[in-house]
Amino acid sequence: MPSHDRGQRASEAEKTQARQVSLRRIGRLFGPYRWPLAVVTLIIVASSIIAMASPFLLRAVIDHALPQQDLRLLVWLVIGMIGVAAATSALGVVQTWISTAVGQKVMHRLRTSVFSHLHRQSVGFFTRTRTGEVQSRITNDIGGMETVVTTTATSIASNLTTTIATIAAMVALSWQLSMVSLIVLPPSIWLTRRVARMRRAITDQRQRELADLNVTIEEGLSVSGAQLSKTLSTGAALVDRFTASSRRLIDLELRSELAGRWRMASMSIIFAAIPAVIYLSAGLPFSRGVLSIGTLVAFTALQGGLFRPLMGLLNVGVTLISSLALFQRIFEYLDLPVEVDDPATPVTLDRVEGHLRLEDVSFTYPGSEVPAVSGVSLDVPAGTSLALVGETGSGKSTLAALIARLYDPTVGRVTIDGVDVRDLRLADLAGIVGVVSQETYLLHTTIRENLRYAKPSATDAELEAAARAAQIHDVIVDLPEGYDTLVGSRGHRFSGGEKQRIAIARTLLRDPKILVLDEATSALDTSTERAVQQAFDQLARGRTTVTIAHRLSTIRNADQIVVVDRGRVLESGTHDSLVDSAGRYAALAA
Template identity: 80%
Template structure:
């Protein structure tokens, strides 16, 4: 049972399964596995860090020698060598720091690159059902905000841990070598510092989870409100002010979360700073006590306080890395949640080899049944159809009868729960998705065009197509003359989602795009239902060209567009209730005749 949470309006809201997944524990071993391919580079970085830290520890001992020997004895030669050594140590450690930063940043960016591409590629393999259930802005937020938010942790955490840990250990060893008694006084602050850091880390993780969720909501608002369709909707409904208020409220909550994230535990860290600053005073007091008089030289005391002062930065850095890593686990949880999504429709383990150019296009539905997730009623049930190669099948029926579901099964947007769909006797589930896409072409009612040129929109179907082939496809689709009349011809930018063009023009562009792929099976999913009669005639002529020599499955409300089909199947509540030619179905005076009346 889902637990209630406080909603935006102050009332309870339901915790979604995705939010539960985000709250799960992410094993550090899995995070560490991201760096597995870069072991050599990381080993080199660690070696550089260790060398740099050990080398830097020479400076306090050089300083002690300067104060206790070179200056009191006015030994200019020794002083010169000591000063030269101090400058040399600083120069070498600086160069090593640059090299270490370059290697570690490159490793981190390569890990980030792989994460981004893995998430994008994995999401691209998800079924249409996933994108139906998931908000577009949420998906974008995971790839941009979540992965971007972990950039600092990924690129610098390993090296920061190595650098700070090595420095702390080397400094502690040097402090003990100078005076083990004073070292005990200095290191007594560690237990409370670790305890406070663990509390801060837990606070940061909770806030990070809330912040990323709010960022996703903000992305959704932007996607829905500033897309061309969203702007048109808000303007026609007068919903602009409400949309701005929604965005403002979400942004204000994000400001509050950012402040809480930055200030989480700051007062605790501030108290630690005060304690660390007070330690040198305690050291001076300890050195001046009667029991310690004469046991420490001035040079040792100065060198020790210099080491102790240098211990604060790496120690706090090490503790802060722990805070950052713990907080970032919320981001890793969100990313791994997407990477762990099962692929509902995937390539088979052993695909049947097929040459798309040799496919005849014989399509069969064999006792096919399919239900959408969460539905108790089958969208299609017990469907049997045989469409010989080169013939046409029309699917008709009322809205919700299952026509588009059958089309989605042909393209493997979904897989049937029972039965099978075959092309030339091969189950679609045994074909590689790329091979199936080369065999089956789709022209739907809603044509999606990319925000780029006409030429690139057409070439999207076949990246290797020449300009001559693109123009030939446009001519066949009855759209070449219109494109040529545009200010920039084929280099004209179509605008967001192709809103520069009318519905009929976009349809003909989609037909030209499909012609470039030259599929053996063509699915026309209510492709002319939104067009006026004159435009429909022009598009239909393009369809006639596109359909020549192919197996065609047409879904239509207007029966005038399917009367010449070789066979017509009438669906009702997911079942075929009639099938035959246009005239034979009219003669039966059944469901088809009623639709045609």
């Protein structure tokens, strides 16, 4: 057998297996709501059975009440028809209410599950994932699944029950005519399977294109993206890229819609022709004297009513199969392993001293073959200060990220008071280690809420104390709205130094025992840097501090200074001892 054919069959087998797994997982989404769905199913069955009384009432009107001019019987039959319509309508309202509530709860659980699972992912996941891709999965993919989740179960039950009840009623009226009518089922099922396969492939392409469109929007219309495009004059290229992506979406949407229209057109023609065939059958010699006019009219009405639930049932199959592409994209995210997670049996530090150690730590970023950090051992006693210096890319920020457990070491361990940070709850570790990085991120809300993001229970007095310590309080109170000033998207309303000082205040509000400053004063002017450094010196008392800086003037008084080069410790000591050794630090300080 040619290898191409073997590969193609293997691919088809994998798709079939993926489909089966997805269908089981879709079913499990409804597991917690078995009883409400059971009630909905009972309502649907009852409604379908009650509705089947209508053709028999119609037959009695035509064959008995009208020919015999029995007014009393006619009145009761008409009342029965109205009662059937009222009962089915009332049951339909209750069914819709329960099924919609269940569907929305399933959607809520799915959205929150995806969001919470992605929130647990390490920083590495977000650096590997395109900007806008995550938002597209949560909004476009889950949004596209809403109709399937909210209506699929009830639609299957309703249409299946109605179809079975209608076929049973048709057989009860005339099994001969039923055989003629049901000849439409085999071609219907065959056409439906073809359409389902086509739509599934198109749906997968469409969602990928929507993700690309979302990425273009995020990159082109964010504050940073807009500034970049204006300074580089790339606006026309961005518009062309967006236009091309949108044009491809038009084609995919048309293909998705038209994939089922020709099927619907074919089935409509077939169903429209069947009543004519039924009338022809009723006039053939074998049917003469067998069928009454009422039976023929009632049967034709039933046959016409069979089209809607039968096509609805087939359409649900098409929608469900085509939506598997959406479910698989969501399940792909839900199945992502959590690289940095809470331990199974966490350790609690009753009293944090802040003794920090790195023991033979090595780390390699995913996808890289060169270690970012290799064999680093550091000992920072509680309440002391450590400064990391070195050229760009030497591994300083990676060490800071390992201390805060944004990543886990490939080899070795990081400990606080002798406890491996991997044995601490992430929330507890975040309360122990505070990080101020060179890349500040402020939320699009007020200054007050940005500060309270670190400590929701903080009082106004605590906010002001942290702002004063970061030398930003005076700037804030001079604003027209003070602490209630809106910072704007990503804080672009403020200068780099002001944003950084707000970020410093936000971290200090948590009062961490270990403070990691990754180029925390890089955006400050000389006078402001001096003031903030004085604040840091005051705050560093009784606190373990790890500082990463290019400006050696800010770390001259550190208890120990470590020079890092290509992920390794090159030399360490105090400022004076390193200068006297005439090594790399002395060259940097010259």
